[in-house]
Amino acid sequence: MLGVYQRIYTLVMGVPRGKVATYGQIAKLAGCSARQAGYAMAVAPTDTVPWHRVINSRGQISIRSDGLIDAEQQRLLDNEGIQFDSKGRVDLIRFQWQGPDQSWWADQMLDPPLI
DNA sequence: TAAATGACTAACA
DNA sequence: GTGTTAGCCATTT
Numbered sequence: 001m002l003g004v005y006q007r008i009y010t011l012v013m014g015v016p017r018g019k020v021a022t023y024g025q026i027a028k029l030a031g032c033s034a035r036q037a038g039y040a041m042a043v044a045p046t047d048t049v050p051w052h053r054v055i056n057s058r059g060q061i062s063i064r065s066d067g068l069i070d071a072e073q074q075r076l077l078d079n080e081g082i083q084f085d086s087k088g089r090v091d092l093i094r095f096q097w098q099g100p101d102q103s104w105w106a107d108q109m110l111d112p113p114l115i
Numbered sequence: 116t117a118a119a120t121g122a123c124t125a126a127c128a
Numbered sequence: 129g130t131g132t133t134a135g136c137c138a139t140t141t
Contacts, residue, residue: 004138023123033136034123040138041122054122062122070122120140128132 004032008040010108011100015053018080019097020090022057029099031113038062052076053097059090 008030015021023037030037037054042064044051052073056062061073074084082095105112 024125027123027136032138035121035136036123036138038122039120043139044122051122056122057124064122065120073122118141121137123136125135126133128130 004030004036005040005043007110008032008037009044009049010110012041012044012049012051012054014100014104014108015050015097017050018082018095020053020055020077020082020092020095021097022092023054023062024057025097025099026054029113053080055090059092060088 008026011026011029012021023041024034027034027037041049041051041054052070061070063069074088077090078084082090084090102112
């Protein structure tokens, strides 16, 4: 079933290596709530969507409902040059993705959010 | 058809 | 800094 999630995945695939996005940021771009962004990552096709580049608004990796911190996510980000402070937080000022430009939306055949 | 479920967030105390 | 609360809404059951 194709839904808003497909739009979310397309957006996340636009996040470049070495940058991160927040759930709220993706949600705003996709035109849905932050919860949807979170749930979309939970069921994302991990082979095509860089799910690890999506973190929460505090710059931290979110803990999943099973209570486990996803260590692989931090490893993948570290591999891309994302730096974590002593409390496991990413400096969003330095590493947050600034969002797609106008031509990107056209390339993806999507409409920008109304905001 | 109705209820439950979240990898969330902003705004408070 | 730490809670708590309300809002969120597509998807799943």
